[in-house]
Amino acid sequence: MAMDLEGAERLLLSLELFGMRFGLDRMRRMLTALGSPQERFGAVHVVGTNGKSSTVRMTAAILRRHGLRTGAYLSPHLVTFAERVRVDDADVTGAEFAAAVARAADAAAKVDRTLEEGDRVTQFELLTAAAFDHFARAGVDVAVVEAGLGGRWDATNVLDRSRVQVLTNVGLEHTRWLGPTIADIAGEKLAVVRDGATLVVGAGLAPEAAALAQETARERHARLVVAPGEPALPPPALELVARGAFQRRNFALAVEAARAQLGCDPDEEAVRAAAASTLVPGRFEVVGQDPETVIDGAHNPGGLTALTEALPDFVGGRPLVACVAVLEDKDATAMLRILLPLCDAVVLTRAGTPRALSPATLASLCHQLGFAGAVEVVGEPHDALRRAQALAGPGGVALATGSIYLIADLMRPAGRARSTL
Structure with missing residues (x-):
C-alpha cells in the first residue's frame, strides 16, 4: 500500500485503540512475512528502567565511529513516530518511515487474517517490524535496539542474532505486567539474554538485580560485564555534550556495550568524538x-x-x-x-x-x-x-x-x- 508520513502516523494511532498484547507469536509471523529482516543485521539489545534511550544513542554513535553502519530503535518519541528509527546519525526521512510502515502493515494484515477473533498485531509490534525491515534494507551492520516494556514478551525480543544485551538498571515500574518486586522485574528484563552472549550491566544495579544478572549469565554461559560509573579513559577528562552525571554513567555503559560488540577495545578518539556529539533530546x-x-x-x-x-x-x-x-x-x-x-x-x-x-x-x-x-x-x-x-x-x-x-x-x-x- 502507498502511504505518506501523515498516513503512517494515522494508521499507527488507529492501533492505539487495541492496547498491549504480550507474546512473540504475532511478531515472529509478521517478520516471516517480511522475509526475516532481523536476521540480516547484528544487534545490541538494551533493556532497563531508566537510561535506555540515551544508552542506545550513545552506543550507536560509538559503533558508527568505528566504521559500522548503525541503526538505532528508540521509544518513545517526542514529535513524530519517525524519530524512533535512526540510521547512522539521523532519523529516517518521513518517506522512508512511511514506506517501512506500509510494508509492515501489509505483513500485519496477512498475520491478522490468521489470528483468532479479537486478536491482532499491535502498534508497537508493527512499529518494531517496520524498523527492522528498514534496517535490513538500509544495510546496517548492527542495530542498537531499545526494548519497549520489560523484555521477555516485548516485541523486540526476536533478535536471535544479538550477541550483546545491556541492562541499564532496574526499578519498580509496570508492576501490573512485570511483577511486584525488583527481582521479578529484573527477571523479565534479563529474559532477553542469549546463550553465549555478553551481558553488560550498569553501575549501581540493585543487589537483587545484580545477583539475578550473575545467575542468568551463568545459566546461559554468557559473559557478564559490569560497567564503571564513569567512562574509563585516560586524561584529559571526557567531555560529554549530554549533561548530567547520569549521562556519564549511561555513556560508560555504552562504551562497554560497544567494546563487547566490536570484540576489542574501542578507539579512544572515536569514543571522544561520540561523547562530544551525541545529544539526547528531552534529557537535561x-x-x-x-x-x-x-x-x-x-x-x-x-x-x-x-x-x-x-x-x-x-x-x-x-x-x-x-x-x-x-x-x-x-x-x-x-x-x-x-x-x-x-x-x-x-x-x-x-x-x-x-x-x-x-x-x-x-x-x-x-x-x-x-x-x-x-x-x-x-x-x-x-x-x-x-x-x-x-x-x-x-x-x-x-x-x-x-x-x-x-x-x-x-x-x-x-x-x-x-x-x-
Missing part, C-alpha cells in the same frame, strides 16, 4: 535563556533521582522553578519528595494525555509534603512553562519535568496534533 536539554530553561523527561522516582543529582551544580544557587506534570500510574508522591527540596516554586500542569494526574492533585501532594515555596496551577503546558520562567526571573532556572508526555507537548510545534508516545 537546555532550550532557552534568561531564564535558563531545561527540559527533562524524568518520569519515575529513579529518573528524578538521577536528575536531581545533576541539578545543584547546574543551578549553582540560582532560583529554581519547576513546571511539573505526572501520569496517574507513577508514584507522584515519591517523585515530588525527591524534586521539591531543590525548588523555590512549582507550577503544576497537565500533560496532553488522559492518563495525566490533575494539577490540583499534584498541588495537594505538594502541600501534604510540607513544601514551603509557591505552588501554582496552570492547566496548559506552554502557559505553565512560561509562568515558571516568569517566577524564576532572568537570573534563575526554569525546569520542565515529570513526564515524557509533558516534554512532547512542549517540543511539538504549535498547532501540530498529538502523535502518541
Whole structure:
C-alpha cells in the first residue's frame, strides 16, 4: 500500500485503540512475512528502567565511529513516530518511515487474517517490524535496539542474532505486567539474554538485580560485564555534550556495550568524538535563556533521582522553578519528595494525555509534603512553562519535568496534533 508520513502516523494511532498484547507469536509471523529482516543485521539489545534511550544513542554513535553502519530503535518519541528509527546519525526521512510502515502493515494484515477473533498485531509490534525491515534494507551492520516494556514478551525480543544485551538498571515500574518486586522485574528484563552472549550491566544495579544478572549469565554461559560509573579513559577528562552525571554513567555503559560488540577495545578518539556529539533530546536539554530553561523527561522516582543529582551544580544557587506534570500510574508522591527540596516554586500542569494526574492533585501532594515555596496551577503546558520562567526571573532556572508526555507537548510545534508516545 502507498502511504505518506501523515498516513503512517494515522494508521499507527488507529492501533492505539487495541492496547498491549504480550507474546512473540504475532511478531515472529509478521517478520516471516517480511522475509526475516532481523536476521540480516547484528544487534545490541538494551533493556532497563531508566537510561535506555540515551544508552542506545550513545552506543550507536560509538559503533558508527568505528566504521559500522548503525541503526538505532528508540521509544518513545517526542514529535513524530519517525524519530524512533535512526540510521547512522539521523532519523529516517518521513518517506522512508512511511514506506517501512506500509510494508509492515501489509505483513500485519496477512498475520491478522490468521489470528483468532479479537486478536491482532499491535502498534508497537508493527512499529518494531517496520524498523527492522528498514534496517535490513538500509544495510546496517548492527542495530542498537531499545526494548519497549520489560523484555521477555516485548516485541523486540526476536533478535536471535544479538550477541550483546545491556541492562541499564532496574526499578519498580509496570508492576501490573512485570511483577511486584525488583527481582521479578529484573527477571523479565534479563529474559532477553542469549546463550553465549555478553551481558553488560550498569553501575549501581540493585543487589537483587545484580545477583539475578550473575545467575542468568551463568545459566546461559554468557559473559557478564559490569560497567564503571564513569567512562574509563585516560586524561584529559571526557567531555560529554549530554549533561548530567547520569549521562556519564549511561555513556560508560555504552562504551562497554560497544567494546563487547566490536570484540576489542574501542578507539579512544572515536569514543571522544561520540561523547562530544551525541545529544539526547528531552534529557537535561537546555532550550532557552534568561531564564535558563531545561527540559527533562524524568518520569519515575529513579529518573528524578538521577536528575536531581545533576541539578545543584547546574543551578549553582540560582532560583529554581519547576513546571511539573505526572501520569496517574507513577508514584507522584515519591517523585515530588525527591524534586521539591531543590525548588523555590512549582507550577503544576497537565500533560496532553488522559492518563495525566490533575494539577490540583499534584498541588495537594505538594502541600501534604510540607513544601514551603509557591505552588501554582496552570492547566496548559506552554502557559505553565512560561509562568515558571516568569517566577524564576532572568537570573534563575526554569525546569520542565515529570513526564515524557509533558516534554512532547512542549517540543511539538504549535498547532501540530498529538502523535502518541
